[in-house]
Structure formats: structure tokens, C-alpha cells
Amino acid sequence: MRTIDEINEKIQAKRAVVWTVEELKANVVEMGVKKVAQMVDVVTTGTFEPMESSGAILNLGQPDPPIKIRQCWLDGVAAYAGFGAVDLYLGASQSADYSGSGEVSDLEELREMRSRSPQQELGGGHVIADLIAGKPVKLRAIGQVTDCYPRASIETTITRDTINQFYLYNPRNLYQNFIVGVNGGDRPLFTYLGPLQPQLGNAVFSNPGALSPLLNDPDLQVVGIGSRIFLGGGIGYVAWEGTQHFPLQKRLPNRTPIGPAATLALIGDAKQMDARWVRGCYFKSYGPSLMLGIGVPLPVLNETVVERCAVRDEDLVAPVVDFAIPRRVRPNFGLVSYAQLKSGQITIDGKRVRVAPLASIFLARQVAETLKQWIEQGEFTLTQPVASLPSDRPFLAQDRWGAQINLE
Amino acid sequence: MKKRVTLTFPKRTVHMPVTYRLAKDFNVAANIIRAEVAPNQVGTLVVELSGDIDQLDAALEWLRVQEIDISATSREIMIDEDACVHCGLCTGVCPTEALSLNRDTFQLVFTRSRCIVCEQCIPTCPVQAIATNI
Ligand code: SF4
Ligand code: SF4
Numbered sequence: 028m029r030t031i032d033e034i035n036e037k038i039q040a041k042r043a044v045v046w047t048v049e050e051l052k053a054n055v056v057e058m059g060v061k062k063v064a065q066m067v068d069v070v071t072t073g074t075f076e077p078m079e080s081s082g083a084i085l086n087l088g089q090p091d092p093p094i095k096i097r098q099c100w101l102d103g104v105a106a107y108a109g110f111g112a113v114d115l116y117l118g119a120s121q122s123a124d125y126s127g128s129g130e131v132s133d134l135e136e137l138r139e140m141r142s143r144s145p146q147q148e149l150g151g152g153h154v155i156a157d158l159i160a161g162k163p164v165k166l167r168a169i170g171q172v173t174d175c176y177p178r179a180s181i182e183t184t185i186t187r188d189t190i191n192q193f194y195l196y197n198p199r200n201l202y203q204n205f206i207v208g209v210n211g212g213d214r215p216l217f218t219y220l221g222p223l224q225p226q227l228g229n230a231v232f233s234n235p236g237a238l239s240p241l242l243n244d245p246d247l248q249v250v251g252i253g254s255r256i257f258l259g260g261g262i263g264y265v266a267w268e269g270t271q272h273f274p275l276q277k278r279l280p281n282r283t284p285i286g287p288a289a290t291l292a293l294i295g296d297a298k299q300m301d302a303r304w305v306r307g308c309y310f311k312s313y314g315p316s317l318m319l320g321i322g323v324p325l326p327v328l329n330e331t332v333v334e335r336c337a338v339r340d341e342d343l344v345a346p347v348v349d350f351a352i353p354r355r356v357r358p359n360f361g362l363v364s365y366a367q368l369k370s371g372q373i374t375i376d377g378k379r380v381r382v383a384p385l386a387s388i389f390l391a392r393q394v395a396e397t398l399k400q401w402i403e404q405g406e407f408t409l410t411q412p413v414a415s416l417p418s419d420r421p422f423l424a425q426d427r428w429g430a431q432i433n434l435e
Numbered sequence: 436m437k438k439r440v441t442l443t444f445p446k447r448t449v450h451m452p453v454t455y456r457l458a459k460d461f462n463v464a465a466n467i468i469r470a471e472v473a474p475n476q477v478g479t480l481v482v483e484l485s486g487d488i489d490q491l492d493a494a495l496e497w498l499r500v501q502e503i504d505i506s507a508t509s510r511e512i513m514i515d516e517d518a519c520v521h522c523g524l525c526t527g528v529c530p531t532e533a534l535s536l537n538r539d540t541f542q543l544v545f546t547r548s549r550c551i552v553c554e555q556c557i558p559t560c561p562v563q564a565i566a567t568n569i
Binding site for chain 1: 520521522523524525526527528535536538540541542558559561562563
């Protein structure tokens with residue numbers, strides 16, 4: 028029907044027809060797949076949700092005399108330093124930890140500097156977000172003294188403009204579907220989905236459903252390694268399959284998975300990102316994380332692309348998982364549709380349970396809308412993937428939520 | 436319905452068994468949240484009153500007649516609109532649905548009149564967008 032090259036020519040001439048995936052779904056209902064596929068060139072998807080498997084690579088530039096950093100803290104959050112001399116990797120879910128890095132008074136001072144309340148828990152996600160926002164960050168590092176790197180330690184302040192490279196490399200983002208968390212026990216639980224109240228007091232889901240990038244390309248037919256994307260308000264790329272990539276998850280006839288399935292590793296220049304789309308966050312009694320806005324453009328190469336993108340919240344499901352059982356494979360209460368989840372209420376064992384999202388559907392829509400504008404204005408062209416993502420990865424002894432659900 | 440109020444007692448009423456009278460005469464339960472009452476001094480009591488709406492009003496009227504000063508609530512919930520990302524997580528723990536999501540736009544809606552300042556939402560918010568004004 029069309030090629031990526033043809034679409035890019037239209038984008039450069041500012042003639043490309045770009046719809047958000049929600050516009051596409053509405054138009055398919057009115058006009059049908061065939062007609063829509065002829066009209067539209069690109070569909071934009073988006074999400075905004077916590078993605079704790081994210082991190083930033085930083086290269087500081089050498090001081091004089093130079094240092095081979097072995098231990099390092101950025102605003103009190105440890106970064107991994109086991110690379111070349113001043114290369115660091117700061118993980119989003121790393122908590123502030125001052126062991127070996129100084130006095131308690133420094134902690135107070137730092138917290139004041141960051142104008143956060145004293146109870147505020149700080150982590151790698153906040154430091155990454157602060158750097159992207161252009162704020163100064165305190166760095167303290169301990170080196171291994173060698174003949175070529177004589178310096179033993181350094182304390183300084185960095186900003187995104189005073190370091191060489193600063194890019195996100197996120198080993199696991201964009202989960203293709205996820206779970207719904209509930210608590211069937213009798214005490215409150217504090218989880219990566221936020222607080223879960225006892226006796227099925229509430230339920231939390233964390234995927235934006237029909238807006239979500241990979242639920243609109245369930246078999247990863249148009250997204251692959253090298254696909255250019257919107258990442259944190261800047262431009263990023265699909266680098267690899269994500270960790271725990273599990274394309275063999277059970278699927279409905281519309282090819283969407285019934286639980287966590289494909290994931291992607293993403294990369295992008297953090298210096299160009301916008302703090303609006305990169306937010307540090309903290310889950311009480313669980314830990315810090317990073318909320319990220321990510322948008323993926325889907326080229327309409329054929330009618331199948333439109334057919335897959337037409338999927339609605341009614342056609343997408345997630346398993347309801349009981350966190351009260353501290354096991355890797357937790358019992359679950361079956362599947363619910365995203366239409367039910369977004370209504371704010373589901374029924375479990377005959378009981379009405381309040382449901383809250385954790386993905387911001389409001390901001391996910393804005394991501395899809397912003398990416399649409401970039402493409403319409405000719406600022407963002409599409410790339411041809413250089414390789415497909417694996418479709419046959421088995422899943423080794425990991426959280427195979429939903430695996431015990433029988434679809435028959 | 437529930438109402439959180441701060442009661443300020445003049446010296447002479449400090450001895451009065453207020454919560455007993457509220458329960459017995461008006462069928463209004465008074466859950467004491469904070470109290471500073473000492474003999475022969477002005478006392479303050481932060482209470483959450485729950486009961487039938489008409490009886491609540493009658494109870495408040497009776498309190499006024501006793502020259503007990505009533506001010507609406509002592510604390511209020513503040514939402515930092517620049518910080519809020521509209522994730523909606525707080526809506527799942529709010530017992531009164533004072534916090535909800537607009538089902539069309541999925542923006543957070545705060546209905547202050549329903550808020551009982553239980554503060555459950557504060558630690559739930561992952562971006563610390565919720566605080567009290569005190
Ligand atoms: S303080 Fe309680 S009632 Fe008020 S908004 Fe927060 S959770 Fe709801
Ligand atoms: S939890 Fe916080 S960020 Fe999320 S909607 Fe509520 S106030 Fe906004």
C-alpha cells in the first residue's frame with residue numbers, strides 16, 4: 028500500500044495524514060478499515076507511566092588531575108561506575124543512600140537545596156528528572172588511585188550542560204500489557220502499583236489500554252530495532268528487545284496478549300528531553316521510579332496495521348492478580364477488560380472494587396497528540412527498522428502472570 | 436454524612452460533656468481527631484462529626500447556642516496542579532470520592548466539599564502533589 032520512504036516524502040512535504048490512534052479508532056467505526064487505510068499515513072500512540080527499568084548514562088569529563096571513579100553518588104543516589112574512568116550509569120529505582128558518602132548534615136542541606144519536604148524519598152528517577160530540568164546536581168565520587176589516574180576523590184556540581192554525554196538507556200520500557208493489582212489479604216500492602224488496601228479495597232492497573240503503543244502493534248510487525256520514537260519529549264530509538272520480553276504470552280484472537288508480554292529497550296539523548304515528560308516519582312514503602320512519556324508512530328503500510336490499531340478497550344484484557352500471596356506466580360481473579368478498568372469499577376467475586384489507573388491517560392493522549400504535530404510539521408520522520416524483534420523468546424522462571432489462565 | 440470541624444470552647448463550657456450530648460440528643464457521632472482541653476482554659480477540639488444531615492445541622496446549631504465557636508475544618512487538602520500528572524492513583528484510596536477522574540478527559544477532579552481530610556491520598560501520590568495547607 029505504501030512504504031516508509033513514501034511516507035517520509037510526504038512528511039517532508041508536510042502533506043502526511045497523521046491521526047492519533049484514538050482518532051483512527053473512531054474513524055474505523057465510521058468508515059471501515061479499507062477506507063481508513065487509504066486515507067491515513069501514520070498513526071501515533073502514546074503512554075505516560077512509571078517505568079522503573081530506566082536509567083541514564085553520563086560521562087563527566089575528566090578533572091585535573093584525572094580520576095578513575097569506583098564509587099559515585101549524585102545527590103546522594105549511588106550510580107554504577109564499573110566502566111571506563113568517568114562513565115556512570117544511574118538507575119531510576121536506586122534509592123538515596125549516604126553510606127560512605129558523607130555526613131548527615133549534607134543530607135539535610137541537600138534536601139533543603141532541592142526544596143523537598145524532609146519525608147520525601149529521593150531516588151535515581153528524581154536525579155535524572157532534575158538533570159533534564161536543567162537543575163544542578165551534587166556529585167561525590169571516590170576513585171581508585173593508579174599511575175594514570177592519580178586523583179582519589181572529587182566533589183563537584185554538575186548540570187546537563189557541564190557533562191559530555193547524557194542519554195537514557197532503558198533496559199525495559201513499554202510493557203505490552205500488564206496486570207491489575209489487588210489485595211485479598213487483611214493488611215495494607217505497599218507495592219510498585221502503589222498502596223493496595225486489604226479485603227479488595229482497591230485495584231490498580233498501569234497500562235493505558237487502547238492508547239498503548241505495543242497493544243496497537245501486537246505482533247511487532249511495524250515496530251523493530253531502530254524505530255524512531257518520542258522519548259521523554261526528545262527523540263529516541265528502539266535499541267533492542269527489553270528485558271523479560273515475552274512475546275509467547277497467551278493471546279486473544281485479535282493477537283493482543285492477556286498479560287505482560289513484549290517489552291522494549293529504548294535509548295535517547297536526555298539533553299534534548301523535556302522535564303514535562305520525565306518525572307521522578309516515589310511509591311510509599313516501595314521505592315523511587317521514573318515516569319516517562321513515550322510515543323510510537325505506526326506507519327500504515329497495509330490494511331493489517333489499521334485493523335490492529337482499531338482494537339478498543341473492550342477488546343483488551345488484563346489479569347487481576349492478588350498481591351497478598353507473596354509468591355512469584357500469584358493467584359489471580361481472572362481477566363477484566365480495559366473498558367471495565369477505565370469505568371472506575373470492577374467486580375471481583377461479586378464485590379464491587381474501585382479501580383484507579385497508574386498510567387496517566389490524560390498525558391498519554393498529549394504524547395500521541397504532540398508526536399502527531401511533530402510529524403505533521405515535518406519535524407519527525409519515520410525509520411525503517413534494521414531488524415525485527417524476536418517473536419519466540421521463551422520465558423524462564425520469571426513472573427509469568429496470566430500463564431495459568433485458560434483461554435478455552 | 437461527615438463533617439470535620441474545629442470547636443473552640445469558652446472557659447465555662449469546658450466541663451460540658453459535649454460528645455455525650457451530641458450522641459444522645461442528636462445521634463451524631465463525634466470522632467475526636469485532636470484535643471487541647473484543660474480545666475478553666477479556652478479549649479479546642481478537632482472532631483469529625485457523622486450523622487444524618489439534618490441532625491448534624493441541629494447539633495451545630497446547639498453548639499452555637501452554647502457559645503462554642505465552630506470553624507470549618509482546621510486543615511485543607513491542597514493539590515499542586517503543576518506537579519500532578521493525572522495518574523489517578525489517589526482516586527483509588529479516597530474514601531469519599533472527593534478525588535476522581537473525569538471519565539472523558541481523565542483529568543483529576545478534586546471536589547473539596549466531599550473531602551474529610553483523612554489524608555490517605557497524601558502518601559499515595561507518587562509525585563508528592565498533595566499536601567495539607569498547614
Ligand atoms: S484527604 Fe481523604 S477525603 Fe480528602 S481527598 Fe484525600 S483521601 Fe479524599
Ligand atoms: S496521585 Fe498525585 S499525580 Fe496522580 S492524580 Fe493524584 S494528585 Fe495527581
